[in-house]
Structure formats: C-alpha cells, structure tokens
Amino acid sequence: MTLTQIKLLIEIYKSGFNLSEATEKMHVVQSAGSRQLKLLEEELGFPVFMRKGQRLIGFTQVGEKVFEQAKQICMAEHNIKRIVETMQSQDEGCIRLGTTHTQARYILPSVLEQFILTHPKIKLHIEESSPENLYHFLKLDKIDVAICSELISKQDDLVSGKAYNWEHVLIAPHHHPIWDTDLSLRNCLHFPILSYMKGFTHSDKVLQAFRKIDEGFEFDIVASDADVIKTYVKKDFGLGVIAQMAFEEEDKQHFKCVPLGHQVGKSATYYAHLSKRYLPPYLDDFISLFLQTVLQRFG
C-alpha cells in the first residue's frame, strides 16, 4: 500500500468514480492510475470499487470502509504539511472563516479588531453563507472554522461548542402603532412582517412561532441580512424580526426594540471545525479570542 494509492481512492471518489479524471488531477496518465488501483486491490485481496463492465460506478462494501480510512490518512498527511507550513512562516498564515452575515457584521468586527492587533500577519478570508453551506464547506476543507447557529453542533466529525445565547427581537419605528399594543405575536400579525430568509439566523423558529397562531403565516418580506431588514423597517414597510445582535446603539434613533425570546424561543451561536484537522496556534488563538469576546458581551 502506498500513499499514492490512497490518494487515488480519494480522487476517484471526488471525480464521481471517473478514473481518467482522477488520474488527471494527480498529474499522471490514466494507465498509471489503472495499474495502481489494480495493485491496491490485489494487495487487499478485495475489489474496492464496484464495476459495470470495466467502468467504476461506486464503492463496494469493503471499499466504503477502506475509503473512510483513506480519508483519515489524507487528512493526517495534509495536517503534517500544515504543521510545517505554519512553523516555517512563524506568525504568518491564513484563517478561512465561514460565517453568516449576522456574525460577520455584528459580532466579528470587535473580535477581529483585537485579533489583527496581536496577529498582524495573519490573513483572513471571510466566507459568508448559510449554516448548511458552511457545514459542507467545512467537510470539503473550504474553510478552517465556522461560526454560526444551527446544524453544526452534534455532528460527529466536527468539534463544536456553544459560544453564546441570543434571542430574536422585534423592531419598529418609534411612531409605529404596534407600540400601543401588548406586543403579542397575534397583534403583530396586523402588520407586514419582515425577517430572515429560510435557513438564515434561525428564521424557522420565528416562522414556527407565528404559525402557531396563524397556520398559513408567511413573512411579507424576507432578506438574508438584518441590514436590509432594518432599512425597510426604517422606511415603514412593517415590523422587523431580527437577531438581537443586529440591533445596535445607533438604531435606537430610529427604532424601538423588544426581545422575543419568550415567544419564539432562545437561540445560540456555535463554532465548529473538523475534528481531526490540525489547528495552527493562531487559529486556536482566534477561537479563544472569539469565545472570550462574546463571553464579555453576552455572558
């Protein structure tokens, strides 16, 4: 068994079981891959791939399990490369952070502000996407660490932890008639309601809460970030339901704001990274700093 053969398995999988494509990615001719695969399967004494005629169409039962281990091997090999890279370039490096707009816009600025002071040479790539996408990005090693809510916790191949709790808040201009009511969700239904798109910032929680009152409820306007929602609410399009983090000091000029936690439930933000992935020291630092910062702010 060789590392080349192990990597070949991975590439074949990534290519959708197309050996030609896999070998191309490995910068060798197709026949070389064909031979290596044959050698590997001979050594193991079992076919790793199911074939339709000659073509590869998927893993065998054994293949599935072998593939799992092959991924481990590749991961560890990458880790070794990362270890020496981060050593070579002492305090330099790059953090590929995946997060949602809410975190990027309202939480991370203060974290990053401090981080770049202590780690001036670390580059930052901030990838904004939905929690679901972030989960896939982690698994595909497109990002090093994810900070978001939902989905991420309790995945067995991820290390994750809760960073802080938060709740949704209701916002409306100071003059809005809603402020003359008891602020129940039922009363809110008399006005257009703006909130997050499906999949963002626990919007489902809000939706469920309203649907307990009005089964066919839909938001009137949805956006994927609070800035847009706030802008529209400012223009008196209706009531906004956003994450508490998105309500800032200067928004008090335009809006009143009440928490909705008791009516739609509490939420939480998590961090996560692949469990067997090597984390360079500066990434550990970043996560620590993040946790420490939100602890001060929400703890």
Added chain:
Amino acid sequence: MTLTQIKLLIEIYKSGFNLSEATEKMHVVQSAGSRQLKLLEEELGFPVFMRKGQRLIGFTQVGEKVFEQAKQICMAEHNIKRIVETMQSQDEGCIRLGTTHTQARYILPSVLEQFILTHPKIKLHIEESSPENLYHFLKLDKIDVAICSELISKQDDLVSGKAYNWEHVLIAPHHHPIWDTDLSLRNCLHFPILSYMKGFTHSDKVLQAFRKIDEGFEFDIVASDADVIKTYVKKDFGLGVIAQMAFEEEDKQHFKCVPLGHQVGKSATYYAHLSKRYLPPYLDDFISLFLQTVLQRFG
C-alpha cells in the same frame, strides 16, 4: 512523503529513538532508514528529531506534532488491513478483551456464553489487569476493547460508555456479631476488614469512606479479587467489602450481604476502545451483547 517514512517515525519512537533498532524491525538495513529519514526531513524542511551529535534523542516541537499525525496514518493503515482481514475470514476472528477480575469472573461468563453461541468461530483472549494497565494496553493496541471501571472514561482518544452502575457490599458470615449492630462503617471498624488492593474495583472509594471516620485506616487484608476475599471471610478472618457483582446466589449459604452504596458511593463499569480503531462487526456485536446483558441484569 511515503508510508515507509511515516512508519519509520513510529518505529524510531518505539525503539526509544534508536534508528538501528527501528530499521531492523522494518527489515531494511540501517543506512536505508537513515536516508529515508533524511529525505523526509528535507521534504518537510524541518528536523523531526532532536539530535545530540548524530544520535537521535527525541522529537523536536514540530516532530511531536508530526508524530501525532503519523500515528493517525499508521492506525488508518492498520484499519484497512483489518477491514479486509475480517472480510476474508467472514465470521472468524479474535477479540482481545482486557478486563478486571471482577468483570471476568462475575459478569462476562453470561455474556460470553451467549456470544460463543452466535459467533462460534471467534477466538477470545481475555487479559486481566488493573484499569490503569488496561488503559495502556488499549493505547499500545495490545487489546481491542476494555471493560472495567475508573480511569477509562473521558480520555479523548478513547470511545467509552457506561455499561452499568453498581455499589460495594459488606459481607460476613451469618453468625458474625456485626449483624447485631446498626451496620454503620464505624461499627465495622471493630473488626478486621478485607477488601480489594489499591487500583482494583474502586477500592479507593471504600478506603476514603472509612478514612472519613478513622483517618489512619488501612484494610487489614487486601486481595485483587473477590474470590480470595470471600474465601478468607468464610474462614472468619473479618468483614469483606466487595463489589455487588461478586456476591452470588450460592454465597447466601455462607454470608449475609448488605449494600454500602449510600456510605461509600456508587460506582460504574465502562467499556472503551480506541476512538479511531476499526471495529469488525463481531466486536460491535460483542459490545452490544455486553451492554444488553448488563442492562437486563442491572438496568
């Protein structure tokens, strides 16, 4: 980077940083190993080993981390071999079980009785030792799975789970004067007390409990298994404190028995195996059967 080089790191470590010994184990001449090591370190751009003159004396800081990953790679490679082995020999195989006397003698018989019915061709190696040793045996891959109390849980490189709760019991012959008292620990102190050796079957818990009453308390006779203790108690050497599992139906002829859980605390038995280790189906079966059996008996 090659698998050979990775394995070389492992072997050098295992040989106490003696390259000659390591290469010998790998069935190549010493110079071959020397070269491979040089190549690896050149490729990484960092020395993996600290040297005193030319001799290897330990890992560098980078080396430590690389070594961690190297172990992962070796583990995964072994797993692949195990996967195909267990496939080749269908229902054959071997379970190397590490456990304590208490489990082996009083719990496992009923488990194994059933297991060999459904898996007649699986060989069993039962290694008896203290929990602490079992932990090391797991890490050295001397055993596949451990069943015991203490120590094992909450180790990050182990997968472990609680199997059942139990408590210590006090035993003494029917005619013993202790049965005329209120059975407090304080009253027990008037008699010689026999229990487990340090490190076995949560003996520390019992010791602590007695020491709360009598600071300088020591057991009068200790043994590493309940059979010995029971034999001595039968001969009227004193009171016995053993695990509840060790008190069997036929012992009622000779002893009375009272639980001590409220006085010395409850205990639990766990199972554990290396977290990244491939478990063949029959090993999964074994653990399931074990859990199921103790659930019926204690659950």
Added chain:
DNA sequence: TAAGGTTACGGCGATCGTAACGATC
C-alpha cells in the same frame, strides 16, 4: 465513434544493500 478502462513494453527514478567512514559513549 468517443470515452473509459486494461494490458504490454521500454525508460527512468527511487530505494535498497554493501561498504567505508565519522561520531559518540
């Protein structure tokens, strides 16, 4: 017929073993 996969063959590079040398205890 094009695309995916296998097999045969020749060349080249990688690794090995021998052996001589250097360093350390």
Added chain:
DNA sequence: GATCGTTACGATCGCCGTAACCTTA
C-alpha cells in the same frame, strides 16, 4: 572499542508514459 549514524556507489525494483487494444455508452 563498540555502538550508532552518515555518506558513496552500484544494482535492482517499481512506477511512469507511450501506445495499442478492449469494452460499453
């Protein structure tokens, strides 16, 4: 001086690329 590690050199083995061939959409 014995043990441990490095370096040089020639031989061998393994892997690659070319190319011809086979199989199936």
